[in-house]
Each structure stands twice: as structure tokens, then as C-alpha cells.
Amino acid sequence: MAPLPTPQPASPDEALLTALRTRAPGAFEQLVRAHGGRLLAVARRLLGNEEDARDAVQDAFLNAFRSIDRFEGGSLLSTWLHRIVVNVSLMKIRRRKRKPEESLDHLLPTFRDDGHFVDRFDGGSEPADQRLAREEEQAAVRAAIDDLPEHYRTVLLLRDIEGLGTSEVAEQLAITPNAVKLRLHRARQALRTLVAPRLGRP
Numbered sequence: 412m413a414p415l416p417t418p419q420p421a422s423p424d425e426a427l428l429t430a431l432r433t434r435a436p437g438a439f440e441q442l443v444r445a446h447g448g449r450l451l452a453v454a455r456r457l458l459g460n461e462e463d464a465r466d467a468v469q470d471a472f473l474n475a476f477r478s479i480d481r482f483e484g485g486s487l488l489s490t491w492l493h494r495i496v497v498n499v500s501l502m503k504i505r506r507r508k509r510k511p512e513e514s515l516d517h518l519l520p521t522f523r524d525d526g527h528f529v530d531r532f533d534g535g536s537e538p539a540d541q542r543l544a545r546e547e548e549q550a551a552v553r554a555a556i557d558d559l560p561e562h563y564r565t566v567l568l569l570r571d572i573e574g575l576g577t578s579e580v581a582e583q584l585a586i587t588p589n590a591v592k593l594r595l596h597r598a599r600q601a602l603r604t605l606v607a608p609r610l611g612r613p
Contacts, residue, residue, distance in 0.1 A: 424488045431479045439476055446489060447472075450496045456568050457500040459557060467503055471496040497573060501583050504565060548610060555605035563598035570595050 427445070430438035450471060454464035475482075475495055482491055556564055565584065569575045570591070581588045 424484075428479070428482070428484070428488065431476070439472075442475070443472060446492050449489070450492060453493060453496050453573065454500050456556075456572060457497065457565065458503060459564075463503055464500075467499045468496060471499045474499065493573070497569070497575070498583070501565075504561070548606075551606050551609035552602070554609060555602050558605055559598055559601060563594050563601065566591055566594040567598040567602065571599075 427438065427441060429435075431442060447468065450468050451464055454467040454471075455461065458464045458467060471492065475492055482488075556567060559567065566580060569580045569583070570577070575583070577588045577591050581591045584591070586594075
């Protein structure tokens with residue numbers, strides 16, 4: 412007779428979910444300790460304000476705690492929490508006083524009369540992943556992202572940093588997928604203009 416399979420121990424996610432669903436003492440604190448730092452970093456990137464970011468994370472955890480029974484486990488708990496804090500942060504952005512969309516024209520590529528591109532930098536062919544690997548350049552990119560107008564910064568962060576798809580970003584921001592693509596393209600071009608001087612390039 413074959414031996415019975417040994418029961419597999421519950422994963423940390425499963426154990427925490429069980430504790431949260433049964434309202435076990437200390438479960439909520441464990442959730443905050445396990446995921447609070449990463450969620451705060453996400454909110455800071457999107458909101459650019461420490462107080463707003465902390466409020467967003469607090470709201471996200473409360474929302475998660477209230478809806479934990481509806482979490483079906485189709486994704487990692489961390490992924491689910493990430494979506495919640497992104498949604499809460501975007502709601503805060505939408506509630507801010509609406510400002511006219513700022514122009515990026517002064518940061519976009521220009522062309523000569525003959526149609527050739529006027530490159531404003533040297534060394535622009537270095538791959539982005541190699542540039543971002545170095546701390547100095549990471550800091551320059553982060554600072555440059557903060558300088559982008561909010562309409563463009565939000566799209567860039569959601570697509571390139573938070574990893575949301577074009578359709579998801581469009582739905583979150585109530586704009587068309589084509590508008591997302593256009594804003595993302597312009598934001599990336601503007602970012603290149605802003606990063607170059609910080610890296611000592613012409």
C-alpha cells in the first residue's frame with residue numbers, strides 16, 4: 412500500500428489570509444509589517460508627497476482588511492495590495508484641484524529644417540537598463556520623473572514603474588489607450604531631456 416502524501420505546509424500568504432479572515436489577533440499588524448514599506452514606496456512615487464502617501468497606504472490597508480473575504484487568491488497577496496494602493500493613490504490624484512495640462516514641448520526632440528533630428532546629448536545610445544543599474548543614475552532618473560508634469564508623470568509611473576498595462580492605465584485615468592500611449596511616449600522623451608544634464612551630459 413502506497414504511503415499517503417505528506418500534507419504540504421501552508422504558504423506564508425495562506426497562513427496570513429486565514430488569520431486575517433478569522434480576525435486573529437495581530438493579523439492586521441502582521442500584514443502591515445510585511446507589506447507596508449513596499450506599498451509606501453509605491454504611494455510616494457505616485458503622489459510625490461509623504462503625508463498623502465501615508466494616508467493612501469492607511470486607506471489601502473483598511474480597504475484590504477474590509478474586503479479580505481472577497482480576495483479569492485487568484486494572485487499573490489502582495490499583487491492584490493499593490494493594485495489597491497495604486498487605486499487609492501489615483502483617487503487622491505483625481506481629487507486634487509484640477510490644473511491645466513502643462514506643456515512638454517520644451518523637453519521634446521527638435522528637428523532641423525532638413526528634417527534631421529537635433530540631438531541634445533552625447534552618449535544617448537547607452538541602454539536604459541545599464542544606466543538605471545547605477546545608483547547615481549537611478550537618483551537622476553527619480554529626480555527627473557518628479558519634475559515631469561503630473562499628467563505625464565502618472566502615466567510613466569503606472570506603465571514603466573508599476574507595470575500596469577495600457578488598457579488598465581486608460582481605465583484608471585479615464586482616458587483612451589491611445590492617449591496613454593501618446594503621454595507615455597512624450598513623457599519618455601521629456602525624461603531623456605531632463606536626465607541628461609543631471610548625468611553631466613550636454
